[in-house]
Amino acid sequence: MIQPAAEMIGSTLTLFYNTFKFRKIMKHDKEALLFYIDDKQFETLEQYLTGAALKKLAGIPESVALYLAVQEGYEPELIENHKEVDLARKDVEHFFVKDKLKFTINGVPFISYVQYITGAEIRKLGGIPAEDAIYLKNVPPYQDDLIEDDEKVDLARPGRENFISKKLPFEVTLVVNGRPKQWKEKTISYDQVVALAKQDDPSPGEKAYTVTYFDGPPQNPKGELAKSQVVFVKNQMIFNATATDKS
Numbered sequence: 001m002i003q004p005a006a007e008m009i010g011s012t013l014t015l016f017y018n019t020f021k022f023r024k025i026m027k028h029d030k031e032a033l034l035f036y037i038d039d040k041q042f043e044t045l046e047q048y049l050t051g052a053a054l055k056k057l058a059g060i061p062e063s064v065a066l067y068l069a070v071q072e073g074y075e076p077e078l079i080e081n082h083k084e085v086d087l088a089r090k091d092v093e094h095f096f097v098k099d100k101l102k103f104t105i106n107g108v109p110f111i112s113y114v115q116y117i118t119g120a121e122i123r124k125l126g127g128i129p130a131e132d133a134i135y136l137k138n139v140p141p142y143q144d145d146l147i148e149d150d151e152k153v154d155l156a157r158p159g160r161e162n163f164i165s166k167k168l169p170f171e172v173t174l175v176v177n178g179r180p181k182q183w184k185e186k187t188i189s190y191d192q193v194v195a196l197a198k199q200d201d202p203s204p205g206e207k208a209y210t211v212t213y214f215d216g217p218p219q220n221p222k223g224e225l226a227k228s229q230v231v232f233v234k235n236q237m238i239f240n241a242t243a244t245d246k247s
Contacts, residue, residue, distance in 0.1 A: 033087040037095045047088045051079040064113045069094040101155040104162045115156045120149040128165045137162040172235040189230045197241035207243040214238040
């Protein structure tokens with residue numbers, strides 16, 4: 001029996017579509033290729049990656065030498081930035097950097113591929129709040145070194161550097177009715193501002209006060225402070241407490 005032309009064309013198109021669909025599925029369902037860089041696992045769908053691409057994945061500067069581990073008894077292979085590595089070979093590939101610099105932040109281990117690190121970088125890596133101080137630990141009885149945010153520390157010195165953070169005592173200067181007042185709390189209430197203002201007002205009598213403030217932190221930059229209210233403070237914040245005799 002001869003198959004009608006329309007049916008033949010339809011069957012051919014269906015076969016072509018199914019074949020195309022199968023190939024498309026195979027393309028997108030190919031198995032991920034695993035590899036390691038400094039003992040950290042990575043995976044990719046790409047068979048070939050350059051040395052530069054591998055370094056980018058691991059956060060390694062391009063100026064740092066990257067090596068591929070080979071069989072025992074042979075020298076590891078230097079992977080140049082432009083060189084492509086076949087990740088689909090039988091064994092899982094292990095890449096590494098020879099000259100890693102190890103350090104800790106509050107007991108948590110880190111690795112650096114560069115010789116120097118700043119206090120700001122330590123703060124970011126360790127999630128250290130801006131109001132905390134960073135110190136480099138020293139062997140007792142020597143004091144720990146305070147590390148400023150813009151200060152560079154040489155990680156290539158003998159031994160492993162250990163950084164710690166410490167909360168600093170909070171203290172700011174408030175300006176109350178034009179006079180500086182030392183303050184050791186992060187907030188202040190209406191009654192506390194009035195008490196500071198009264199230190200410089202020897203006149204007798206019970207008084208009511210209107211308290212306004214300026215140059216405050218983002219939470220409360222300026223406004224009027226009510227009796228039941230508490231506001232955050234910052235250094236050189238200005239308070240004006242205006243007294244009136246109670247009737």
